[in-house]
Amino acid sequence: MKKLIAAISGLVLGALASTVIFADFNDNKNTNQAGTATNAQKVYVPFGQKDEYYLFASGGHSGQMFIYGVPSMRHIRTIPVFSHDSATGYGWDKHSKKMLGKYTWGDLHHPALSEKGGEYDGKYLFATDVGNNRAAVMDLKTFTVKDILEVPNTGGPHCAAFVTQNTEYMFLPTRFAIPFGHKFASLDDFKTKYKGVMSAVTFDEKKQKLSVAYQVALPPWSFDLSDAGKKISKDWAVMTTYNTEEATTEMEINASQKDRDYIVLFNWKELEKMIADGKFDMVNGMKMLDPSKHKGAIYLVPTAKSPHGVDVTPDGTRFIASGKLAPAMTVFSFEKAFRAIKDKKFAGEQEGIPVLDYDSVMEREVNPENALGPLHTQFDGNGFAYTTMFISSEIVKWNIKTGETVDRVPVQYSPGHASAAEGDTVSPDGKYIIALNKIAKDTYLSVGPSHPESMQLIDLSGKKMEIIQSAPVDPEPHYAQMIKADKIKPIVVYDKDEKRPDSVWNQKDTSITRKGNVVEVHGVALRSKFIFDGKAARKDVINVKEGDKVVIHLTNIDLDQDITHGFGINSYDLNMEVQPGQTQTIEFTANKAGTYPLYCTNFCSALHQEMNGYLLVEPKG
Amino acid sequence: MKKLIAAISGLVLGALASTVIFADFNDNKNTNQAGTATNAQKVYVPFGQKDEYYLFASGGHSGQMFIYGVPSMRHIRTIPVFSHDSATGYGWDKHSKKMLGKYTWGDLHHPALSEKGGEYDGKYLFATDVGNNRAAVMDLKTFTVKDILEVPNTGGPHCAAFVTQNTEYMFLPTRFAIPFGHKFASLDDFKTKYKGVMSAVTFDEKKQKLSVAYQVALPPWSFDLSDAGKKISKDWAVMTTYNTEEATTEMEINASQKDRDYIVLFNWKELEKMIADGKFDMVNGMKMLDPSKHKGAIYLVPTAKSPHGVDVTPDGTRFIASGKLAPAMTVFSFEKAFRAIKDKKFAGEQEGIPVLDYDSVMEREVNPENALGPLHTQFDGNGFAYTTMFISSEIVKWNIKTGETVDRVPVQYSPGHASAAEGDTVSPDGKYIIALNKIAKDTYLSVGPSHPESMQLIDLSGKKMEIIQSAPVDPEPHYAQMIKADKIKPIVVYDKDEKRPDSVWNQKDTSITRKGNVVEVHGVALRSKFIFDGKAARKDVINVKEGDKVVIHLTNIDLDQDITHGFGINSYDLNMEVQPGQTQTIEFTANKAGTYPLYCTNFCSALHQEMNGYLLVEPKG
Numbered sequence A, B: 001m002k003k004l005i006a007a008i009s010g011l012v013l014g015a016l017a018s019t020v021i022f023a024d025f026n027d028n029k030n031t032n033q034a035g036t037a038t039n040a041q042k043v044y045v046p047f048g049q050k051d052e053y054y055l056f057a058s059g060g061h062s063g064q065m066f067i068y069g070v071p072s073m074r075h076i077r078t079i080p081v082f083s084h085d086s087a088t089g090y091g092w093d094k095h096s097k098k099m100l101g102k103y104t105w106g107d108l109h110h111p112a113l114s115e116k117g118g119e120y121d122g123k124y125l126f127a128t129d130v131g132n133n134r135a136a137v138m139d140l141k142t143f144t145v146k147d148i149l150e151v152p153n154t155g156g157p158h159c160a161a162f163v164t165q166n167t168e169y170m171f172l173p174t175r176f177a178i179p180f181g182h183k184f185a186s187l188d189d190f191k192t193k194y195k196g197v198m199s200a201v202t203f204d205e206k207k208q209k210l211s212v213a214y215q216v217a218l219p220p221w222s223f224d225l226s227d228a229g230k231k232i233s234k235d236w237a238v239m240t241t242y243n244t245e246e247a248t249t250e251m252e253i254n255a256s257q258k259d260r261d262y263i264v265l266f267n268w269k270e271l272e273k274m275i276a277d278g279k280f281d282m283v284n285g286m287k288m289l290d291p292s293k294h295k296g297a298i299y300l301v302p303t304a305k306s307p308h309g310v311d312v313t314p315d316g317t318r319f320i321a322s323g324k325l326a327p328a329m330t331v332f333s334f335e336k337a338f339r340a341i342k343d344k345k346f347a348g349e350q351e352g353i354p355v356l357d358y359d360s361v362m363e364r365e366v367n368p369e370n371a372l373g374p375l376h377t378q379f380d381g382n383g384f385a386y387t388t389m390f391i392s393s394e395i396v397k398w399n400i401k402t403g404e405t406v407d408r409v410p411v412q413y414s415p416g417h418a419s420a421a422e423g424d425t426v427s428p429d430g431k432y433i434i435a436l437n438k439i440a441k442d443t444y445l446s447v448g449p450s451h452p453e454s455m456q457l458i459d460l461s462g463k464k465m466e467i468i469q470s471a472p473v474d475p476e477p478h479y480a481q482m483i484k485a486d487k488i489k490p491i492v493v494y495d496k497d498e499k500r501p502d503s504v505w506n507q508k509d510t511s512i513t514r515k516g517n518v519v520e521v522h523g524v525a526l527r528s529k530f531i532f533d534g535k536a537a538r539k540d541v542i543n544v545k546e547g548d549k550v551v552i553h554l555t556n557i558d559l560d561q562d563i564t565h566g567f568g569i570n571s572y573d574l575n576m577e578v579q580p581g582q583t584q585t586i587e588f589t590a591n592k593a594g595t596y597p598l599y600c601t602n603f604c605s606a607l608h609q610e611m612n613g614y615l616l617v618e619p620k621g
Helices: A010-017 A033-043 A096-098 A187-193 A267-274 A336-343 B008-016 B033-043 B092-100 B187-193 B268-277 B335-340
Strands: A051-059 A064-070 A074-080 A108-114 A119-129 A134-139 A145-149 A170-172 A196-204 A209-220 A222-228 A235-243 A258-265 A282-284 A286-289 A297-302 A307-312 A319-325 A330-333 A344-349 A353-355 A360-365 A374-379 A383-391 A394-399 A405-410 A413-419 A433-437 A453-459 A466-473 A478-482 A511-515 A518-526 A529-530 A541-545 A549-554 A565-569 A574-578 A581-591 A595-601 A612-618 B053-058 B064-069 B072-081 B107-115 B119-127 B136-139 B146-149 B170-172 B196-204 B209-218 B222-228 B238-242 B260-267 B281-283 B286-289 B298-304 B307-312 B320-323 B328-334 B348-349 B353-356 B361-365 B374-377 B384-389 B392-401 B405-408 B415-420 B432-437 B453-459 B466-473 B480-486 B511-515 B518-526 B528-531 B542-544 B549-556 B565-571 B574-580 B583-589 B594-599 B614-617
Touching: A033 A453, A033 A466, A033 B033, A033 B298, A051 A108, A051 A433, A064 A108, A064 A453, A074 A466, A074 B072, A074 B466, A096 A145, A108 A307, A108 A478, A108 B064, A119 A478, A145 A209, A145 A466, A196 A222, A209 A267, A209 B574, A235 A307, A235 A319, A258 A267, A258 B466, A267 A286, A267 B518, A297 A319, A297 A330, A297 A336, A297 A581, A319 A374, A319 A383, A330 A336, A336 A353, A360 B033, A374 A413, A383 A413, A394 A413, A394 B064, A394 B268, A413 A478, A433 A478, A518 A541, A518 A565, A529 A612, A529 B307, A541 A549, A549 A565, A549 A574, A574 A581, B008 B480, B033 B453, B033 B466, B053 B107, B053 B432, B064 B107, B064 B466, B072 B146, B072 B466, B092 B583, B107 B480, B119 B480, B136 B209, B146 B209, B209 B268, B260 B268, B260 B307, B260 B320, B268 B286, B298 B328, B298 B335, B320 B374, B335 B353, B353 B542, B384 B415, B392 B415, B415 B480, B432 B480, B518 B542, B518 B565, B528 B614, B542 B549, B549 B565, B549 B574, B574 B583
Parallel strands: A209 A286, A222 A307, A297 A353, A307 A374, A518 A549, A541 A612, B209 B286, B222 B307, B298 B353, B307 B374, B518 B549, B542 B614
Antiparallel strands: A051 A064, A051 A478, A064 A074, A108 A119, A119 A134, A134 A145, A170 A196, A196 A209, A222 A235, A235 A258, A258 A297, A282 A286, A307 A319, A319 A330, A330 A360, A344 A353, A374 A383, A383 A394, A394 A405, A413 A433, A433 A453, A453 A466, A511 A518, A518 A529, A549 A581, A565 A574, A565 A595, A595 A612, B053 B064, B053 B480, B064 B072, B107 B119, B119 B136, B136 B146, B170 B196, B196 B209, B222 B238, B238 B260, B260 B298, B281 B286, B307 B320, B320 B328, B328 B361, B348 B353, B374 B384, B384 B392, B392 B405, B415 B432, B432 B453, B453 B466, B511 B518, B518 B528, B549 B583, B565 B574, B565 B594, B594 B614
């Protein structure tokens, strides 16, 4: 244990926290011209060819998801998830406005691709919001968000547990302990009134709905990262936790007092059974299980203090975690853990949860020379692990079974996560790993005091790891997943579904109708005009009265690839997009009398500029 | 004239508008391996080196500005301008919230770099908003927006006139005719009550403020693109206009009835004098000049119907415009125009504005074989023009003086604008041009029915133009400007200005004070903690009462490059960023009682995860 936690004094710790040790710049400078030329070709995707992988990078406090192509590292598209997006009208059209509800920003932390049998199946992408306690699901047929769920009793779900191997659950641990329902309670009552709730979230594919299956009331600690088991460990999941000191102020110092924190090891099949057996209380509409009352599903594994990532090996036999200021990675064995649980090899309890004996679960401590700050580990298919070192700014490649360090590559600078090709599956591809660096410094043309982050693509196919491309990225990817491109099969245009409510497919069927003070428009958009009322003298004009509620349904009847129409109303602060074959609805109150041009906001044809009409709002009395 | 406008019948026109003719795919496919390798090296910027040019691409209905590096074509950063940005807290902090006011989205069309003596000076970037009639200015020392101006009497300022050659003015023509002040008026009264107002906007560098110097009440036509004169034409500017038919519905057909539309040619020095002489009426607080009453500054030049772009040559002698469905570009001579004006060679008047005789101003019609849909022209420093052909999907290189076509390159697909290196200055660099393509089709990995746009980098240094890189881009760049990187000198951190109002630089000077129901916090952020009240037992906790107005001033006292702190409040829908040395303010009403974690939202150090505290809102009575 002593060896593991290392004798880093509090003072040294503080210094490390505020000092980034940069690897020697020249180590990775491609001074060799031939090397540069080779790398250039490795990442170049000429016109007519496509990238080999999609990279789904979380956009952090942008609330968005960033899609990149690998190996070109080109930013293909930003997809809004938890925040409004002026470009697509996400947050203005009726469906997305309702999904976003009262929230205007989000902090998207960890993306998780849906899995089947431990392989990414290319169907859905899940994500969590630390800012406003939400989970979301994106359909990869359309690359649009289908549902957003607000999770009660939770203070910042930092990380989805990457999904279980058949997408049964994703687990949302809470990062900041709070009283149930965010109720007011003095920090003096932290131990008794605050909780660190973990939520088990399920996705109903038919209904396209997320819901909370149950919650677990864990102690008021900070829960950080997590991973789901695989194969022999498939019914289990692991989470790191820090601030087991239960400090309520100056966490930087007070949450690092003890020598060890924990990995929470839990059996979700057992939890499922307990819930089915009624072992819960209802708390703010949630089924809440108390693990100190209902034992047998959750255990604590001691680990070096303040751990960050925890990662399950592709074969499901081990999980790897590290104190984030430590010099070592620790390999734990699921089999040893299962034996220890069976044999009740406990080293006491914490808040009513059994603590497993460290030596009974630990298999090996891996200590590369001068490496510091291990955060996250990814894998290839050949038995090697790749761990990011935040403080020593490098990625270390090591042998999972022997602990031997095989290779190291400096990155620029301070890597958080890394993302390997199919890296969280049971069969990683091993071709590429991308370092998600937190500090870009002067890597790119300066854009002022606010810098981009930096992602670096590393080629794993040679004998030595080699950085072959650096790509700037908007703030702020915390994690990313990389999936083989042919697994994702997006639609090209929406179906012409004539039964779709409020859709209209012929100009003659368009209409503007009034019921009381509600004006409802069933219109179409096509190259290069709007038709709102096919029978009117001016078919592209909407006449309403001041104070009317206006509901506009718009169907894009151009069924050709890439022919998107926008619909914006000048000075009325409204915009949405309608994809080919799609019907979208926008609602507003016409609270300003006057003459307002409306127009297509997304370039659609040679006569796009002419695609406009008017909203005329007749003044009251 | 007949030759110019070409005998394209209305029927053919309609077909063209809805059909994109794609150039032969194989023409540009780099089937040659050696060619691909060379191109790969041309665009590869290895770590330790930087891009040669900044590209400022307008983000269209995203309301943002996109910054790319050239030649790598890497997306370096998204800068929010007219829409909220969750990532940077733009729209949440006090300054930006006030600037954005009541508007939540924008449609950023044309960026314009500030100029001195006709050269980009690298100091400011201007932009306009078609959605909500605004102009903005970004400071390139910080890459942040300094001022946003709402322009009355205007319906969609489609294009800033790119600035005059010493940034005296940018001109905002209106795209959609409206009555003054968006007043309600029947479309039957279009001719009499609707206007197409052009605004002359100035920027006060000292006050960092935009304002409208004066407006001109033009006829109710659609004004589209514009350019400022240079050298001999420096006191002049040009704008294209369409719908001189004054159609009020089905513009696609009705705005293309006449054989010709106009270029508006005006002398802004003359307009300035007229305004100084009091030749205006006040309309909604604006000095409004009526050109039919006050003559001698504005003239109409006939051009092929429905023109889009108009571009002044680097030497300022000519302007080039084209009907956007025509097969020809037309070169007009400023000298000929000046003579025609002097000699009063008028072909009548339109709405009281003199129309110049076409043949007296036109120098040459340029008609490359089978080229169709000329939109915009850019320039190199060697006397060549580069015109985008929207319909035939290509860029045509031609000799300005002789009209001879020298080269053509197919692009993928449907280019709108193109942007050449220093292309709008008096001395373009000629090394690169970028085609801003509207249709990407299947160029990149699919991200669903909504596609990225596509920018293609073309190398101009060889004998033949060659596409060397394709880059996807979020919707939707309408125009871009490319500036030599060494002209821009951003700051690294904000000055430690101890006199800055509400800034605090020492932990002991932090405070939380109450005046009535207003709680004001003067706090600091540093690696890795917040200090709100250095004298309190819990320095990182803010205690307020339900209903209090809370004002938080936060100074980032880490004065190191790239150490940004965020400040988010969980469940309270609030976030902002504070750059090194910066002071930011956020205000809100604590209308929800309870316990709300607050945390640093921008990764800042090894102990970033521990940088958190609490907002405690005590319930009312």
